[in-house]
Amino acid sequence: MSGLNHPPSKSVSTANQSIQPQSYHVNSLGHACIGDMDLTELARTYGTPLYVLDAETFRSMAQTYTSALTEHYPESSLVLYAAKAQMNMGICKLAESEGLGLDVVSGGELYTAIQAGFPLENVFFNGNNKSIDEIELALHHEIGRITVDNPDELALVHKVAQKKGVKAQVLLRVSPGIECHTHDYIKTGQLDSKFGFNLSDLGPVMERITGEYKETIELKGLHAHIGSQIFEVRPFDDLIETLLNIYYNIRENYNGLTLTDINLGGGLGVAYTSNDDPMNVEKTIAHIAERLVAYANNLKYPLPRLMMEPGRSMIANAGVTLYTLGSSKSVPGIRKYVAVDGGMGDNIRPALYQADYSAIVANKANRPFDETVTIAGKYCESGDILIKNLELPAVEPGDFLLVFGTGAYNYSMASNYNRVPRPAVVLIEESEAHLLVRRENYEHVAALDVIPSYLLNPEPKADPAVQ
Numbered sequence: 001m002s003g004l005n006h007p008p009s010k011s012v013s014t015a016n017q018s019i020q021p022q023s024y025h026v027n028s029l030g031h032a033c034i035g036d037m038d039l040t041e042l043a044r045t046y047g048t049p050l051y052v053l054d055a056e057t058f059r060s061m062a063q064t065y066t067s068a069l070t071e072h073y074p075e076s077s078l079v080l081y082a083a084k085a086q087m088n089m090g091i092c093k094l095a096e097s098e099g100l101g102l103d104v105v106s107g108g109e110l111y112t113a114i115q116a117g118f119p120l121e122n123v124f125f126n127g128n129n130k131s132i133d134e135i136e137l138a139l140h141h142e143i144g145r146i147t148v149d150n151p152d153e154l155a156l157v158h159k160v161a162q163k164k165g166v167k168a169q170v171l172l173r174v175s176p177g178i179e180c181h182t183h184d185y186i187k188t189g190q191l192d193s194k195f196g197f198n199l200s201d202l203g204p205v206m207e208r209i210t211g212e213y214k215e216t217i218e219l220k221g222l223h224a225h226i227g228s229q230i231f232e233v234r235p236f237d238d239l240i241e242t243l244l245n246i247y248y249n250i251r252e253n254y255n256g257l258t259l260t261d262i263n264l265g266g267g268l269g270v271a272y273t274s275n276d277d278p279m280n281v282e283k284t285i286a287h288i289a290e291r292l293v294a295y296a297n298n299l300k301y302p303l304p305r306l307m308m309e310p311g312r313s314m315i316a317n318a319g320v321t322l323y324t325l326g327s328s329k330s331v332p333g334i335r336k337y338v339a340v341d342g343g344m345g346d347n348i349r350p351a352l353y354q355a356d357y358s359a360i361v362a363n364k365a366n367r368p369f370d371e372t373v374t375i376a377g378k379y380c381e382s383g384d385i386l387i388k389n390l391e392l393p394a395v396e397p398g399d400f401l402l403v404f405g406t407g408a409y410n411y412s413m414a415s416n417y418n419r420v421p422r423p424a425v426v427l428i429e430e431s432e433a434h435l436l437v438r439r440e441n442y443e444h445v446a447a448l449d450v451i452p453s454y455l456l457n458p459e460p461k462a463d464p465a466v467q
């Protein structure tokens with residue numbers, strides 16, 4: 001197989017290649033800024049921890065994806081923002097304003113899109129165990145496509161569609177058996193994966209789709225997602241060949257059935273630290289589009305509509321998190337810990353994936369480094385360490401730590417561990433801060449608790465000594 005293994009030259013880099021948001025700079029006070037917004041001021045106004053998003057970076061990535069596809073792929077295409085990376089109603093509107101579709105993976109994400117008034121014909125529903133309620137919600141709102149993950153789910157979609165008297169527009173997610181080099185927990189396309197149809201099971205599935213299910217299931221194409229934080233283009237080359245060979249075989253074996261959609265998933269990597277060397281998205285999309293055209297032509301297969309589902313590369317580098325620094329502890333000869341007012345509750349990625357981050361002190365952004373410290377979270381767990389061996393200027397309690405690259409999978413994986421309220425999310429656009437998600441408070445944390453009535457007025461226990 002020919003092809004670019006790692007599109008290298010970065011003449012014009014894309015926003016996923018830069019640790020900082022596009023509009024990041026340091027002002028005359030030595031404070032870190034996004035656009036004209038001084039992040040020290042922002043932290044004082046909104047409190048910390050605080051998730052901050054740079055609209056310019058998100059828009060720039062959205063435009064990179066859409067314009068690269070338009071320029072390099074002669075058929076139609078659609079970029080589906082993978083909402084799992086970070087979702088709320090404001091982000092849905094931001095995505096809509098850039099002409100993106102949405103990849104959702106749960107009833108909750110679909111509901112958020114519906115509430116935001118997102119154009120539902122551009123919403124695709126992934127996931128490996130959709131419930132009847134979720135499938136009903138999707139069919140009721142006539143969303144773009146349901147991406148069916150396995151034979152049981154296909155039977156369920158058939159049943160619900162039959163009950164509703166509709167035909168579901170479906171992609172099949174396949175597990176293409178392609179290895180990519182990333183953390184084991186975020187690989188998805190390899191053979192031993194909980195996701196997708198095994199290629200060897202496709203025969204019987206096609207029999208059902210073209211037989212028993214032919215009134216309820218309209219097969220539009222295949223979907224595959226091979227993993228996340230991918231730094232090489234080769235797995236996509238392999239994926240294109242694998243999928244198109246299946247398209248070809250389906251056409252040969254099922255009466256000329258020609259699939260019109262192809263969804264290659266997400267997965268392009270981003271820079272979290274200077275050790276990361278992610279691919280240029282513009283060049284990668286150009287490469288993928290060219291490979292797809294070449295291979296389809298080779299098979300004399302009509303070009304399908306091309307879909308990509310980026311999450312991390314769309315939003316990771318648009319986001320930063322602001323924390324207030326608090327207590328510190330030195331372990332002589334070993335390390336100095338400095339604690340922030342957040343941690344694994346707002347960023348589980350270091351604990352879960354040994355993820356690395358870059359950070360600075362927002363109100364001392366120009367100062368030279370004085371010491372190497374380890375940033376500890378405030379959660380009751382020794383593993384709650386955000387960054388090991390970070391070089392910082394001398395810090396004191398009340399300084400603001402700014403962690404870069406926290407736009408993807410931080411807010412969306414946040415928890416209330418230790419009953420800590422989750423942070424607010426603020427979007428910066430045109431030098432203004434716009435609240436996207438309000439900060440939780442203690443009332444929110446306890447809002448759904450129920451004390452069973454028998455525990456409210458317990459019967460006094462009989463004292464055996466009195467009997």
Ligand code: LLP
Nearest residue numbers: 082225228229266267268309310311312409
């Ligand atoms: N499409 C599907 C079907 C996916 O499963 C995913 C991510 C994406 C698209 C978007 O992939 P991306 O472009 O973001 O790489 N929580 C992990 C990442 C899990 C990714 C799961 N699937 C992390 O924090 O690294």
